[in-house]
Amino acid sequence: MVDLVFEEEEYVDALFSSLNHIYAFCISDFLPSLIGLDLDGHEKVAMENHRILNKYHDPIIHERVQQWKDGAKKDTEDLLDILITLKDPNGNPLLSKDEIKAQITEIMVAAVDNPSNACEWAFAEMLNQPEILEKATEELDRVVGKERLVQESDFAHLNYVKACAREAFRLHPVAPFNVPHVSAADTTVANYFIPKGSYVLLSRLGLGRNPKVWDEPLKFKPERHLNEMEKVVLTENNLRFISFSTGKRGCIGVTLGTSMTTMLFARLLQAFTWSLPPRQSSIDLTIAEDSMALAKPLFALAKPRLPPQLVVGKERLVQESDFAHLNYVKACAREAFRLHPVAPFNVPHVSATDTTVANYFIPKGSYVLLSRLGLGRNPKVWDEPLKFKPEHHLNETEKVVLTENNLRFISFSTGKRGCIGVTLGTSITTMLFARLLQAFTWSLPPRQSSIDLTIAEDSMALAKPLFALAKPRLPPHLYPGY
Secondary structure, three states, X not given: OHHHHHHHHHHHHHHHXXXXXXXXXXXXXXXHHHOOOOOOOHHHHHHHHHHHHXXXXXXXXXXXXXXXXXXXXXXXOOHHHHHHHOEOOOOOEXXXXXXXXXXXXXXXXXXXXXXXXXXXXHHHHHHHOHHHHHHHHHHHHHHOOOOOOOOEOOEOOOHHHHHHHHHHHHHOOOOOEOOOEEOOOOEEXXXXXXXXXXXXXXXXXXHHOOOXXXXXXXXOOOEOOEOOOOEOOOOOOOEEEEOOOOOOOOOOOHHHHHHHHHHHHHHHHHHEEEEOOOEEEEOOOEEEOOOOOEEEOOOEEEEXXXXXHHHHOOOOOOOOEEEEOOHHHHHHHHHHHHHOOOOOEEOOEEEEEEEEEOOEEEOOOOOEOEEHHHHHOOOEEOOOOOEOOEHHHHEEOXXXXXXXXXXXXXXXXXXXXXXXXXXXHHHHHHHHHHHHHHHEEEEOOEOXXXXXXXXXXXXXXXXXXXXXXXXXXXXXXXXXXX
């Protein structure tokens, strides 16, 4: 058991360290002649992280590839099987073993924190606006009921839930910027000249909080998404924000991430009645200084709200198939992404050429950061941008999704080279959020009137970890360890 704990900690630490160094300043990016000297030590850290990840990935991948080669495995059961069995037009393997390793590593790095960050922000915002929390829960009860847990098949009918998740992606992206890109040639974007070699950073915060795109951009307002689309989805094709990724080279895991986020969010909403901890009047929405997460982990009261009939098979926990019917739950998660991105900016990019974007000249070699906060809280895009309002997203889409293709906020990533784990991250976020909502009745702690939403100084997380009362609301047999 000790070895398993160590291995898990080592693996997760390597994932987060890799994420941190993606955005880190590196002098050799600006002075190429210094490449190889590793003056800031980043290369050494990155190589060690890569070694650790490969130590755990490689044996599993090699064994699975050999199983398919020997005919010991014939049915695809997971993403790894799918990557291994992909064929080109000539019937040959589409991906090499190294390419499969790269895709798996990217998915794991991309999905390690996005869904959970969106769900945490969504709940923090909704606890400060209990009417939103109540509305999302009511939608789950109306669509799914209390006789079973939400499934992925329900997602199509849960526009408000998806609008909440979508709003979370818009307002609280997992990172302030998308992963850095370098312009391969001189180009002009929106009248901005971007020279070849420029680092280009797409600001998730800037998109999701863009006041020109969003009314009240800093307000968590799921309704904004309901007004835009008949069926709310977590993705945002118009790049008004980024949930996971967007564009031609978007993350291959967008669908998976969307489902995970919606399921997580919907299950949490359905299963519990959420409230602030005692003696707490609100959730502190302060963003951490070193990330876009809450400065202080969310702490809330979760009271189980589903009847005990689930013990005899009449009810269940929310499933990914329920996501389509959990629009309000997803809208809450979307609102959390919008209002509380996991990072203030997207990953830094460098412009490869001189270019012009929206009348701004960007010289070759420039670092470009996309503000996730700026996008999700843009008062020109979002009404009441600082208010957690899942309806922001319910008004936009019939089917709420956590991604934001219009770049009004960034949930996971966006653009041509967006995160391949968008689908995975979205599914994780939705599932986490929905499961927590479903399993507990949440409330503020005694003698607490609200959750302090102050953002941490070193990240986008809550300055103070969320503390709330969670009262189990599902039959006891559904809870692990019963």
